[in-house]
Amino acid sequence: MLLLGLMHAFPCHPLTLFVNGVACKNPNQVTVDDFSFSGLDKPGNTSNKLGSAVNLVNVEKLPGLNTFGISLARIDYAPYGLNPPHTHPRATEVLVVLEGSLYVGFVTTANKLFAKVLNKGDSFVFPIGLIHFQYNYGTTNAVAFAGLSSQNPGVIRVADALFGTKPPISDDVLMKALMVDQNTVDYIQSQFQ
Structure with a gap:
């Protein structure tokens, strides 16, 4: 019965299914620590x-x-x-x-x-x-x-997405989108390095 309950807690096949990018765990390897977090x-x-x-x-x-x-x-x-x-x-x-x-x-x-x-x-x-x-x-x-x-x-932080990308978004794109000059774009980008 315990195994059946664990299979319900981890209902997918561990080798073939990913949920939001995370592989399912084999129900035979589940421990109580999988259900607990401290801090x-x-x-x-x-x-x-x-x-x-x-x-x-x-x-x-x-x-x-x-x-x-x-x-x-x-x-x-x-x-x-x-x-x-x-x-x-x-x-x-x-x-x-x-x-x-x-x-x-x-x-x-x-x-x-x-x-x-x-x-x-x-x-x-x-x-x-x-x-x-x-x-x-x-x-x-x-x-x-x-x-x-x-x-x-x-999570996508707006400022990081605009000014902290690698490689950076083109200054021309940022200047036009934000309606600012080159110095402003350069200053903001420097805050994300």
Whole structure:
């Protein structure tokens, strides 16, 4: 009976099926540790340019999530810390503020901003694939937890995608798209090296 339950937990064939790029594990090799993760009680290091840290717990850190379509994250924000505009191409996200206050929002495909200040205990949903952000506008640390509707949600940070690519996007493309001059593009690109 235990093996049957484990086969339900890992319902795919380990040699032929990948779910969101992750191979299924042989049910005979599953252990209790595949269903457990420790460390979300520890704050992330926010001493970086953005003043935020994301600890994503996806299928790579918690193999028991494979095929279940969920993951979670702890996000820590220093005062004035930012989780910059980004998108999850494979997941909707629901965020819950545990400590502090955050200004959060997302932009629709019609370029309409939906934004709001969240306080401790408040939640907010970011629809799949839409650009969104969270900003700690306060003078104390903030902490939030997020649930995502994919075992492997992916993340594309907008500024990194435009200015941190290897090889870089053509300056002509960036200048025209952003309606800025060469010096501005050069300056922004220098921040991502």
